[in-house]
Amino acid sequence: MQTLQRLTVIGVGLIGSSFALKLKQLGLVDEVVGCGRNRVNLIRAIELGVIDRAESDPTLAVADADLVLLAVPLGSIAPIYRRIQPYLSRNAIVTDVGSAKASVISEIAGLLGECPANFVPGHPIAGRERSGVEAADSELYQQHRVILTPLTHTNTEAITRVSQLWQAVGAQVSMMTASYHDEVFAATSHLPHLLAFALVDMLNEHPELGNVFQYTAGGFRDFTRIASSDAAMWRDIAIQNHSAILKWLEAYQAELDKLAELLNKQDATELHQLFTAAKTARDAHIVNRAP
Numbered sequence: 316m317q318t319l320q321r322l323t324v325i326g327v328g329l330i331g332s333s334f335a336l337k338l339k340q341l342g343l344v345d346e347v348v349g350c351g352r353n354r355v356n357l358i359r360a361i362e363l364g365v366i367d368r369a370e371s372d373p374t375l376a377v378a379d380a381d382l383v384l385l386a387v388p389l390g391s392i393a394p395i396y397r398r399i400q401p402y403l404s405r406n407a408i409v410t411d412v413g414s415a416k417a418s419v420i421s422e423i424a425g426l427l428g429e430c431p432a433n434f435v436p437g438h439p440i441a442g443r444e445r446s447g448v449e450a451a452d453s454e455l456y457q458q459h460r461v462i463l464t465p466l467t468h469t470n471t472e473a474i475t476r477v478s479q480l481w482q483a484v485g486a487q488v489s490m491m492t493a494s495y496h497d498e499v500f501a502a503t504s505h506l507p508h509l510l511a512f513a514l515v516d517m518l519n520e521h522p523e524l525g526n527v528f529q530y531t532a533g534g535f536r537d538f539t540r541i542a543s544s545d546a547a548m549w550r551d552i553a554i555q556n557h558s559a560i561l562k563w564l565e566a567y568q569a570e571l572d573k574l575a576e577l578l579n580k581q582d583a584t585e586l587h588q589l590f591t592a593a594k595t596a597r598d599a600h601i602v603n604r605a606p
C-alpha cells in the first residue's frame with residue numbers, strides 16, 4: 316500500500332494515538348505530527364513513539380499533511396476544521412473519529428459553506444473508558460468495525476484511502492448514512508453509557524445505603540465500567556446526538572415501566588419470558604471479547 320508521507324493527528328488521545336502508533340509500526344507513514352493543547356501530553360507522545368513531532372498550532376500542524384485525523388471531542392471537530400481549512404494541502408484528505416456523525420457533518424457544512432469533498436466522516440467502534448496518550452494501544456482496532464458515513468459528493472479516492480488505512484490497522488470498514496449511524500449508535504452505545512452514568516450517580520446520591528460500592532460484584536463492574544469514561548467526551552456526544560438518544564431513552568423507560576408492572580403483579584411467567592428473550596438474543600448476537 317502507498318505510504319503516507321505526513322499524517323497529522325489533531326487530538327493525541329486514546330483514539331488518535333492508537334491509529335498513529337499502528338501505522339508507524341506497519342511502516343505505513345513516514346512522519347506523524349501531533350497537535351493538541353496539552354504540552355505534557357504531546358511530549359509524552361513523542362517519548363512513547365506515537366508522534367515524531369509536536370505542534371500546538373493546528374494551522375501549522377497540517378502543513379504538507381496528506382492525511383489529517385481529527386481525534387478531538389465532538390464539539391471541537393468543526394471549529395478546528397474551520398481553522399485548518401485554509402492551510403491544508405490541495406490533495407490533503409481529512410477524516411474524523413467522532414462518535415456521532417450528522418452533527419459533525421452539518422456543523423462543518425455550516426462553518427465552511429459546504430462539507431468539503433475531501434472530508435471522509437468516520438467512527439471507529441473501538442475504545443475504552445481510558446483517555447489520553449498513555450492509553451494508546453496499537454491493537455485497539457484489531458477486528459473492530461469502523462463506520463464511514465460519506466456524502467454523495469465525497470471524493471471516492473479519499474473514501475478508498477481512508478478505508479485502506481483503517482483496514483491496515485486491523486479494522487473492518489462499513490458504510491452507512493450519518494442518520495442511520497446516529498440512530499444505531501444512540502441505541503447501542505450512547506444509551507448504555509448514559510445508563511451506566513445514571514446508575515452510579517443514583518447510588519452515589521443515596522448516602523443512606525452507606526458505601527454501597529464496596530459490596531458490588533462482577534455484574535456491577537461489567538455494567539458500570541463505562542461510567543469511568545471521560546465526562547467531557549460524553550457531554551459532547553449526549554448533546555450532539557440528543558434527539559436519537561432521547562428516542563431510545565424513552566423506549567428504555569417504557570421497558571422499565573413494563574418491568575415495574577410485572578414486579579408489581581409478581582408475574583413470574585412474564586418475567587421469565589422477558590429474561591429468556593433477552594438472554595437468547597444476547598447469546599446469539601454478542602461474541603464475548605474485550606471492548
Ligand SMILES: NC(=O)C1=CN([C@@H]2O[C@H](COP(=O)(O)OP(=O)(O)OC[C@H]3O[C@@H](n4cnc5c(N)ncnc54)[C@H](O)[C@@H]3O)[C@@H](O)[C@H]2O)C=CC1
Binds near residue numbers: 325350412415548
Ligand atoms: N474513547 C473512546 O472509546 C472513543 C472515542 N471516540 C471519539 O474519538 C474522539 C477522541 O476521543 P478520545 O481519543 O477517547 O479522547 P482523549 O481525551 O483520549 O483524546 C482527546 C485529545 O484531544 C485533545 N483536545 C481536546 N480539545 C482539543 C482542541 N480543541 N484542540 C486540540 N486538541 C484538543 C485533548 O487534550 C486530548 O489529548 C472523540 O470525538 C470521541 O467521541 C470514538 C470511538 C471510541
Ligand SMILES: O=C(O)C(=O)Cc1ccc(O)cc1
Binds near residue numbers: 606
Ligand atoms: O468502552 C467501551 O466499551 C466503548 O463502548 C468504547 C466506545 C466509546 C465511544 C464510541 O463511540 C465507541 C466505542
